[in-house]
Amino acid sequence: MKFKSKSAFVPYILWIALFVIAPIGLILYYSMLDLNGEFTLVNYRNFFSSAYLTMTLTSFWYALIITFFTLIISYPTAYLLTKTKHKHLWLMLIIIPSWINLLLKTYAFIGIFGLYGPVNAIVEMFGFDPTQILFTDFSFVFVAVYIFIPFMIIPIFNALDKMNPSLIYAARDLGASPLTTFRRVIFPLTIEGVKSGIQVTFIPALSLFMITRLIAGNKVITLGTAIEQQFLVAQNWGMGSTIAVFLILIMFAIMRFTRTKKKGGRA
């Protein structure tokens, strides 16, 4: 890409400096302040010596589960969508709910999963005792997966849609079974879509916080919950920032792990 003049860069540089570099710099700066505003590394020591490490691991574990289920639901859905007649209309219908405010959707689930909600009404119809589905691991993962599905479907759908169908016919003509076709042709060609889907699911899943209270009743603690508590209740901005620094580090690790490989390498 070539710009006509260097001044065209200015807005981008300004944007990046103001909205990317400055906030990260501020977080780094705050993470090195203690409660009295003095320069120290005590927050980092606390992070490694206390419950925060376990919390990081559980956050990671839940994010992994959420991403896994989102993927195994989204991939076939995206695949079937590309086979339908009005695929863009169907895609639209799946995307529209993601425009509704996250909190509203979460509150709706409190009603749906409640003791007298529709789910338990069905359970009762089959002669089982109604149970409180809310405030369990299951309800937490379920709601999180529901929220992330559209974000996973879009990139996979685009990747599948762009794929040249003649490649599949070619694989079939050469005697590949449907499974082999999928494994050797379809999946490798859509891997980039899957990777960006994982990025937009895994990273936000690490820092989910309202759902942990409303749906999981604070029995699931994520890094997001800890950050919120440090800033709003404990008013320890230093510790909150330190946790945020680790969240950013994990984010970079994920980005690297799922980065797009340069084309034209090993074919």
Place this chain on the structure above:
Amino acid sequence: MKSLVQIMLAIIIACGILSFVASKLEAASTAGGKDTLIVYNWGEYIDPALIKQFEKETGISVIYETYDSNEAMLTKIRQGGTSYDVVVPSEYTIETMIKEDLLIEIDHSKLPNLQNIDPYFLDLPFDSKNKYSIPYFWGTVGVVYNPKEVPKHITFDSWDDLWDPALKNKVFLVDGAREVIGMGLNSLGYSLNSRDENELREALEKLKQLNGNVKAIIGDEITPLMINNEATVAVTFSGQAADMMYENEELDYAVPQEGSNLWFDNMVIPKTSKNVEGAHQFINFMLDAEVAAQNTDYVGYAIPNKAAWDLLDEEVINDERFYPREESRRNLEVYENLGLELLGKYNEYFLEFKMSLE
């Protein structure tokens, strides 16, 4: 490409309109002045009809805004850029605000109705002589429960009843570090303002044994769950309990004998106020016996206004669950401002408790 440009344009125009509307709305909280009064209060904490009445009587137009935690309110006032005239923080936050020099001294000569307040609620340690704050409502932390759904021997006379195996998966806790850790400390007979590391550790260990009984730790969402009989036992604030009991007559409320938290919400005038005169008028208005009684009917918390007690239903005033007598108040403690370091410790233990739950 063309359609992309059009979409971008549409977004920019929409953003422009929204930010214009937002700035109009923002102006509300920053403008202020002689003829307007900006009141910043907890949600659902005043009878809206009273605001109308005040506007009619004084000609001052009231802008009413709400918050849901002392900390959020404090942050907003600290940052500046606001001009709230009357705010209603809890006692430990008032202590902080006085220390940080955020409040204006209140001129008692402008508050003839102050004599309506029961002396018990005046001149308390967090603000001696009420230089900066005037009582609004008060209450306790206790247990709201459904007696039909729990065994007869459980009456919550003692906090230990929460640990009863019969309450497996039935207990809801309020999402507050001081309330929950304080409850642990109280159940062991310690002060809920404990600064002793060993006592805190012990309380945490005891709380961890509550594991199987805790269903969830949530905030205001407890109210609808209790009303719809979806929850049986909840540790919460007295006023919230009163709300629930108003909607669901099966419920009962108890403050355990070992002690619990006694809290006060008082009216204060922040330094940023642009209508100090109007703020005094408003505070005096809220202290009026009839106004206070009407407000109590609406809000459901306990009112410190003794002149209003005569106007309220005797049943309400004599309900010891919400208006504990002086001798039972002796076991109740007011939160002290523990300082950020110790508050951080309480929070860390609370987080550790949450993480131990399954």
